[in-house]
Amino acid sequence: MLIKTQLRLVALLPAVFVLLIGSVLWGSRIKIDQARTDAEVAEKVLLSNFELNVLTQEYLLYGGKRVESQLRIRHQSMGELLAQLKYDDIKEQELIDALRHGHQELGSLYTLLLEGKIQAREQLAGVLLVRAQAIRAKTRQFADIQYQQVLEFQRLADKSIMVALVLLAACSVALLTLMTRRLMQGINELGAGMRRVEAGNLQYSIPISSADEMGALAQVFNGMTRKLESVADDLQQRSTVLSRRTVELETANADLENFSYSVSHDLRAPLRAIDGFASILREDYAPKLDEEGRRLFQVVSDNTRKMAQLINDILAFSRAGRSELRLTTLDMNALVQQVWQELEPRRAGRVIELKLADLPAVRGGLGAIHQVLQNLLDNAVKFTRRREAAVIEVAGHREGDENIYSIRDNGAGFDMAYVGKLFGLFQRLHSMEEFEGTGVGLSIVKRFITKHGGRVWAEGKTGEGATFWFALPAETIAE
Amino acid sequence: MVTSITSTAVDILLVEDNPTDAELTLRALGKHNLANNVEWVKDGAAALDFLFRRGDYAARGNAVPHVVMLDLRLPKVDGLEVLQQIRANEHTRLIPVVVMTSSKEERDIVDSYRLGANSFVSKPVGFEEFAKTVVELGLYWMLVNQVAPATE
Incomplete structure (x- = not known):
């Protein structure tokens, strides 16, 4: 897998966790809202139960159509409130069922009370109060359960976030450590190979075959080394040729110097001998020479001098180059x-x-x-x-x-x-x-x-x- | 004391491997009566034998020549080596040495003076000039120059 892909995956990890945490928060928020709504409805049920009680007392004491209709309205609105309640589990369902059942009972009792005979009123009122008391207790219980649920969901959300964060940290550290180790191994192998090449081993190839960027890098470096090797070989060959030429040139130069030294020394000696012995001959045998003989000796002497001059000039020219x-x-x-x-x-x-x-x-x-x-x-x-x-x-x-x-x-x-x-x-x-x-x-x-x-x-x-x-x-x- | 040129001791040691150069030198010296006590040796080894009384010259007297006329390119031991050995020996180190050579090379001149030559003379090619140079040298080192007292 490419290093780039791995890095992208590691970068994606926090995003996944953020989504996860978000959905947990969102889910628990819905639950908490539901529980709060149920609790509020339960509080309202409690209030209307209390009002029903007060209205019932009032009716027993004073009677009258106004109280009667109010009782009916209150009872009906209580039924509407109870219809709004939702249950999450069997316990809540039982409670809600019991409350609705109690409410119906209350309804039948009120019908009896409002239409019933006078002598049964006291007794009926007692039953009504008991029933209302039961509804009150059950409603309170339901509301408490809702409050409990709010707290529980909050605690659960907190716990989930904590766990998610810890998991994220652990995953990140683990993945990064793993990747770093792999990267460092590649870099070390590359580095070791490069050092070997740097030390002069141009035949060396870095043995990284992985399909990631390290492998590509090693391949490029190996290619570079091959090229360097061929250039170095070429250079080596050229420098060999060059040093051979230098030796040849030095030899040629030394030969040339020896040559001019020889010219300076060896060519002059015979020339001196020619001139010298011609002169001796002319001196010692002068009486035996005629005019032409002396002229011929002069020609010899003149030419010796010219040759001597030529040698001197050649040497001067050679020295002009060397000095x-x-x-x-x-x-x-x-x-x-x-x-x-x-x-x-x-x-x-x-x-x-x-x-x-x-x-x-x-x-x-x-x-x-x-x-x-x-x-x-x-x-x-x-x-x-x-x-x-x-x-x-x-x-x-x-x-x-x-x-x-x-x-x-x-x-x-x-x-x-x-x-x-x-x-x-x-x-x-x-x-x-x-x-x-x-x-x-x-x-x-x-x-x-x-x-x-x-x-x-x-x-x-x-x-x-x-x-x-x-x-x-x-x-x-x-x- | 100036030694007389008629002394039986050798006055000039001529170190020259070229026989024609040697003959021309001897002739030039002879014209001025300077050739009577010239010893001519043909290579550096013989020159050293003569100076240090070895080999053929073991029986020779103790006197040193007034001047050594020394060519540079010599068989066996070359002129610069001869010069070096003359200067290194207590007995011969004060003998005047005139380097006479065909060379005009700067390195020869420098090397000769560095090793203690008294004079460096490039042999002229023309015989008249050559003879004149040889005679002037002979006269100067034999008659004009004051030699150091003998060390013995």
């Missing part, structure tokens, strides 16, 4: 001036005007931004080589939540058609004969700026110069 940024507040003006000083050997013998505007400070990695400025300024120096009056302008301003810096030169510039290739690794827009380089510098710039959460872009025109911008987040500036 962690330690952010500090950077005085960009001081940094530009420092880099400019360091580039002095590259500027030797040239006239270059550096126009340095007031630059906003920024949060950044010192080494990284130093490298960025070095590469950009070195490029500017390199590509203005053919200008007699080279001008390099460095500017910067705050725009929104970014600091934007620009480095503009009036050098060789580039064709905007290839701007997309500018920051790519090993991408070069000029021939080796025109301008040397490995095509790594701007890749490093982009890598470092991207690492800061910033962006880089450029604009240029062949023969008129180039401008490089880089933007860094400004909101992290510690003032």
Whole structure:
């Protein structure tokens, strides 16, 4: 049976008892009213009996038609009153029958008295008084019985209500206890099952088969657990795949680090040997070499140097990706001036005007931004080589939540058609004969700026110069 | 007292597994008459044997070199381990050690200084620069630098 139905039944119980008590009260009220009415009629009978007696005395003393008719009227009304009486049991019936019989007797006696002979009057009056006395006593007895009945019915009703209330309380308590026990058992089983699932046993099913709401709840929960189990399995599988991938990635990364370490260490040694022994050969066998021989050795040396530069640049690019940024507040003006000083050997013998505007400070990695400025300024120096009056302008301003810096030169510039290739690794827009380089510098710039959460872009025109911008987040500036 | 470079004791201990690098180093030093008392060992174990007078070097005199030129990637015992053992030994802990390697990796530089290297030099690839660097190092540690008095 559903819990809802059970609860409704329990709620119905008091209503049933209220109806029961009501009907008991109603029934006893009818009985009491009847008894009261009978008692009142009996009182009236007593009164008319008393009046008949008084009228009889009066008639005996004075006689007369008026008293005569009054006697008749009184006797008749007494008969009407007696006809109203109702009996509940044999005892009352006997009493009422005796009263009615007595009343008839009285009637015949009065007829005798009113029409009879003078000499029998005294005697008749005596009989009349005796009869009236008997009626009075019986009427009183009947009235007392009625009063007794009123009291009894009242007591019975009270008792019935008390019993009904006690019964109601007992039934309610019993039913509620029973239901509570059943409910608690269901809840406990559900709870125990849920705790097992919570503890991680996703295969567990709560074994409640009852057809009530508890059963439905258990079924829903079991369904939920099944779903959770499949999700957990799925997750487990994914995390297994993921951790395997992580291990693979870590291995790949370690391989890559070992590779760049090897490049740094092992590729240089043979290169040094080539250059070194070529030099030794040139020194020790100089007299035996002609012009062409010396030129060939020079080609060897130059290419060794280029390869060395390439290795250095690849390593620098690899380090740009791996190194962690330690952010500090950077005085960009001081940094530009420092880099400019360091580039002095590259500027030797040239006239270059550096126009340095007031630059906003920024949060950044010192080494990284130093490298960025070095590469950009070195490029500017390199590509203005053919200008007699080279001008390099460095500017910067705050725009929104970014600091934007620009480095503009009036050098060789580039064709905007290839701007997309500018920051790519090993991408070069000029021939080796025109301008040397490995095509790594701007890749490093982009890598470092991207690492800061910033962006880089450029604009240029062949023969008129180039401008490089880089933007860094400004909101992290510690003032 | 500054020990004369003509002393019969070993002045420079060169720890280098690459024979061409070693030859180039010896040639650069030789050009400036610094190669007379150079001992060249090819791995870390031999370097430790030499310094602690074990194995092939058990019969060697007690003198310590003026400077150790130490490569990092070495067979048997690597350079950092050699450096650690030199610094851990009472007899050798004051010997100047110059780490000379092809590496420019930050972790190598940091590890070397942390273990007590006196200097960290990245070998230039070009021979001219390389020779210049080696000679400058040799001259500095042999002639300019004041060594600590011998502990014995």
